[in-house]
Amino acid sequence: MTEQLAGGDLSRLRQLNALAVVHVLRGREALTLTELSRDTGLSRPSTEDVVQQLQEQGWLEEVQPAPGVMGRPARRYRFRADAGHVLGVDIGGHTIRVMAADLDGQVKHTVRTPVAITAGRADRLGAVDAAVGECLAGAGLSGADVWATTVGTSGLVDASGRVVLSVAFPEWTGVHLAQHVGRLVGGTVLVENDSRLAALAETWRGVARYAQHVVYLLAGLRTGTGLIIDGRLHRGFAQAAGEIGALPELGWIRAQEHLRGWTGAPAGTDPDDLAGYVFAAARDGDRRAVAVVRRYARDLALGASALVLALDPQLVVLGGGFSRSADVLLEPLRREIEKRCVRIPEIVTSTLGDESVALGAVKLSLEHLQEHLFDARTGVAAPVRPGR
Amino acid sequence: MTEQLAGGDLSRLRQLNALAVVHVLRGREALTLTELSRDTGLSRPSTEDVVQQLQEQGWLEEVQPAPGVMGRPARRYRFRADAGHVLGVDIGGHTIRVMAADLDGQVKHTVRTPVAITAGRADRLGAVDAAVGECLAGAGLSGADVWATTVGTSGLVDASGRVVLSVAFPEWTGVHLAQHVGRLVGGTVLVENDSRLAALAETWRGVARYAQHVVYLLAGLRTGTGLIIDGRLHRGFAQAAGEIGALPELGWIRAQEHLRGWTGAPAGTDPDDLAGYVFAAARDGDRRAVAVVRRYARDLALGASALVLALDPQLVVLGGGFSRSADVLLEPLRREIEKRCVRIPEIVTSTLGDESVALGAVKLSLEHLQEHLFDARTGVAAPVRPGR
């Protein structure tokens, strides 16, 4: 059933038209009233009315008229993307990354802080606090200027923003991230699984930009997924969607072991770093390494095929740390998926690299604002930080 | 990104308010203007205006005022659900079923025609024609009174309404069902996979009524799925979603064989009827039969677990022919799913029986009309059969 509009009085019409103007103007250069009138379908006088109101509210700003044109110079207006800001936080194993962006999604400042993989709960949270503070300062913002924040972390997260289960970092289980980060910034704080955020980033600014149905594979020391269905992030009923790796028959549990068994690396190499040596050897044509990669790809493809068969996505995106070795990994993966699936989706490599989680966090923050600030039900209010 | 409203002039406001009135009135008893005014949030005079317009258009009808109340008797209006009708067609292996329903989804007439499992393409299509004709006649309708029709069939169907691939009936592949049925009725003809329609029916009038995420299992001579995600039927990019049975590792291919191997049935029993004997024997406590059912449940649970882990539904619905034996099948299935999944959804049995596909077809027809007739973008026009 489609979401039903509530109807309403005349002020509602103004709301809708204001929304139309904002929608046309967002993410674009400044426009004249005539252009706005054309793009919104409103008459010129009405457009002027709406624009004036939005300007008084603080959403729009007049900019210098464009010189050198025939006729009377037209006033131009732009959306004040800097009326509010959002934060995206990526809490990874080795790195904490914080991005500040304006309402158009323009990233204003990025902070990248290394953190020991062995760091405990308190140290890691302390590093997050420091990185957030540094990013705010770098962007010239205070915590009160932030309208929404999303935190990405590995593991299962509940709706309240608490880490319910973290396999990679047992000490992480139970951390109430929303509450913790909420001490530092205003507005809502969302917490989301990192694979999902990476998937979201790919649909926003990555290779999946025009796809409505996407399976994102996080291939790295952990294997994870993010599912985009109907253009929206799919979380499931209890935020547990995408955990297909838990099924032993689908190979993701043993996939790593193929790489771990590699003996061609210098003695004393951290098991976590072995993968790089395997991919490098395969790239150089080492037949044993190629075979190992093939076995890894086969197991990765098992789970991926299950997702592809279940969801029939337009696109499969290979991301995560191993996607840097897509030159040797993508082809075997593609072949194995093609063997098993009824309809073969495109299979491509992520281009966003290790910024994808933070970018996805920014995007999720923006989507949250979009729903609460520029929604057809509520219309647009004056630009102030929305409540929690 | 939320679908953006276009804004517009005052007539648009009237559209929205008319829509609000229709929305309040649909599927309910007749209401007075005062009640409508309260439920829509409109003022009394405006409500009266809107109602009068809708009445002139033919959407609303005045009914006798309710007697015996204090004060001046209020006029009452009801939605004219009989302004248009939809059809739901289920083309099964043994049975063709056609339902005619009004705009409220009230089923007006049902026709059930047996057809030989061996019937060829022409015979089967002929039986469909006859059943549709009979159903129309029984409901007192002509083909021109039908505003939308949905046809359910096994196999993969493309967007134009052609059967792309039918494993169960090879002769069925290539049939252009939308075109064929379109000769008999007006309005749009949709064609959809039967498992998906059964799933839709469960969310409409079955056990999944209040769930947004549902995995429907069609367990019978074939094994299939229908996925409801975010309250909507999930088809995938190329209508190929839910084909998880194609992955050998997930057991659905071999699941049937456990039942086929049963030797406790009378000699000469059709292999297709064996299942009933197995379930009956298990019900009577036959230990070999119980073991066979357990093995079948285990393989069914493999594919089901993959779907549950991938999507994290609120609910798993067991439907299809074997759901009649849920008393012996459901518990083993539940146990096997619980072994494998991170979060366990409710697992329940379908209650709609063999009407589910036709009911789902009716529902899909209604949803199609909902989008085209009562949409926030288009508003409500006078009640006439929409074009193709």
Added chain:
DNA sequence: GTTACTTTTGAAGGTCTCCATAATTAGTAA
């Protein structure tokens, strides 16, 4: 049977938002 009470109906007046059209203004180009 009349009167009082209750609730709906119908009408009037006002406000808001939109539109179309015409007159005015501020630039560029000759």
Added chain:
DNA sequence: TTACTAATTATGGAGACCTTCAAAAGTAAC
């Protein structure tokens, strides 16, 4: 300085909504 161009400003009108109040049509009480 004059012509041209295109945006701005002003005016009048229509549609849809609201609030308020008197009239109408019933039931309940006497």
